[in-house]
Amino acid sequence: MNKKTIAIDMDGVIADIETHLITFYKEKHGIEISREGIQGLSEEKAFPIKEDLHSIVNSKGFFRTIPVMPDAVESLRLLQENFEIFIVSAAMEFPVSLGEKFEWLKEHFPFIGWENIILCGSKRIINTDYMIDDHPKNLDSFTGKPIMFTSFHNTEKENYLRVNTWKEAVAFLHQTL
Amino acid sequence: MNKKTIAIDMDGVIADIETHLITFYKEKHGIEISREGIQGLSEEKAFPIKEDLHSIVNSKGFFRTIPVMPDAVESLRLLQENFEIFIVSAAMEFPVSLGEKFEWLKEHFPFIGWENIILCGSKRIINTDYMIDDHPKNLDSFTGKPIMFTSFHNTEKENYLRVNTWKEAVAFLHQTL
Structure with missing residues (x-):
């Protein structure tokens, strides 16, 4: 399967x-x-x-120089055993970021292949089973199961299943297996 | 609608x-x-x-210097009146192309906004009503209506609705309205 x-x-x-x-x-x-x-x-x-x-x-x-979120590398490596992971980033608003985001991923997440990277504008036509995002605008139009990753700017939003850390995200996704 | x-x-x-x-x-x-x-x-x-x-x-x-396909600019402008167009290019295999493809689109197709541009690896998670592509591997996994754009390398493939030119593509799409 x-x-x-x-x-x-x-x-x-x-x-x-x-x-x-x-x-x-x-x-x-x-x-x-x-x-x-x-x-x-x-x-x-x-x-x-x-x-x-x-x-x-x-x-x-x-x-290119953004620090990696705590536990993100280990969590994605772990999730990759049971899920197919796509990195989907709304990068088009900042064209300078296109090459830099690719290089950053290659450095910190070398186990994510280029086939599984998507740099886009709107995320409206992305079709996966789950989406983990901090922006309600990306989750609003999503047709799979949306998961909100806590960020300072979304703490007041109540519409979505919320995870506060990568450990919580992994725990939630593992119990869906 | x-x-x-x-x-x-x-x-x-x-x-x-x-x-x-x-x-x-x-x-x-x-x-x-x-x-x-x-x-x-x-x-x-x-x-x-x-x-x-x-x-x-x-x-x-x-x-950055690829010529534009004949009739592509006028055709996309025309189609945009009745359809929402997303440019979806498998660019990740060639990271140098990321910024160049964005600049090329801005020059030749300035009426396509950054929200509607997607540079990806695999196209497997793209969800639109139609996909126009010359590569069977991109059309194979597509869940909407696939349209094969004729290219020298696909002339022997019979699996998909085929258009040979942009005029044919516009004619087909207009009769679906």
């Missing part, structure tokens, strides 16, 4: 963009952003220099 | 890779490859310096 398929997002799910932006704001602007203080805020409100936020994430090297 | 969706391939469908390779072989190697002579041959047999073929298509600038 074919393995069930999981579409896994990058930023906020396997790539720790929150830590990356907090570090960036501190180093570049001397601004301390507290993790507790941004819970429930939109990305624009959490990182308030708005024009700057867009230019930061569109700058060369930004995506 | 939502428009029906079409996944449209790039190489061999809106990007004329055959002409591009013929020109390249002539200019680089002085080898004349005749269009008639390669009908029904695989890509590897049609362009026989195999190692070279892989390094050609993976070299900087190759995808």
Whole structure:
């Protein structure tokens, strides 16, 4: 039997963009952003220099140097034994990120083959059994089982099954087997 | 009502890779490859310096400079009135192509927004109403209505509804409305 398929997002799910932006704001602007203080805020409100936020994430090297989310590597390796994993990232808004995201995956997740990587705009035409994402807009149109990965900006959203960590995600998916 | 969706391939469908390779072989190697002579041959047999073929298509600038397929621009603009178009290209095998394909689309098809571009490995998890592609391997796993766009390497394949030109593709799709 074919393995069930999981579409896994990058930023906020396997790539720790929150830590990356907090570090960036501190180093570049001397601004301390507290993790507790941004819970429930939109990305624009959490990182308030708005024009700057867009230019930061569109700058060369930004995506290439994002830290990996805790436990993500071990969890995906474990899940791959029982599921087929696709990395599905909405990268088209930031064209500079295309090559960098590919290189980042090759470095940190070398066990994910190029056949299983998708860089897209909208995720509306992605068809897998599960989708793990931090953005409600991606989960809203999904026709399989959506799983929301907790991020500061989605703590107030109640619509989806939620996992707070990769350990929780693995535990949930394993009990579906 | 939502428009029906079409996944449209790039190489061999809106990007004329055959002409591009013929020109390249002539200019680089002085080898004349005749269009008639390669009908029904695989890509590897049609362009026989195999190692070279892989390094050609993976070299900087190759995808950025492919000519546009005849009538593709006008046809996609016309189809967009009645369908939602997604450009879906298997680009991951050639990472250099990622940024170049995005730039190429922006130049030649500026009316296709970034939300509707997908650069992927396998197309197995793409879910649209129609898929226009020249490679049987992409159409085989497709769950919507597959449409084969004629290319030298697929002339012997009989499994799919075939269109030989963009005018034929538009005519077929319009009669489904």
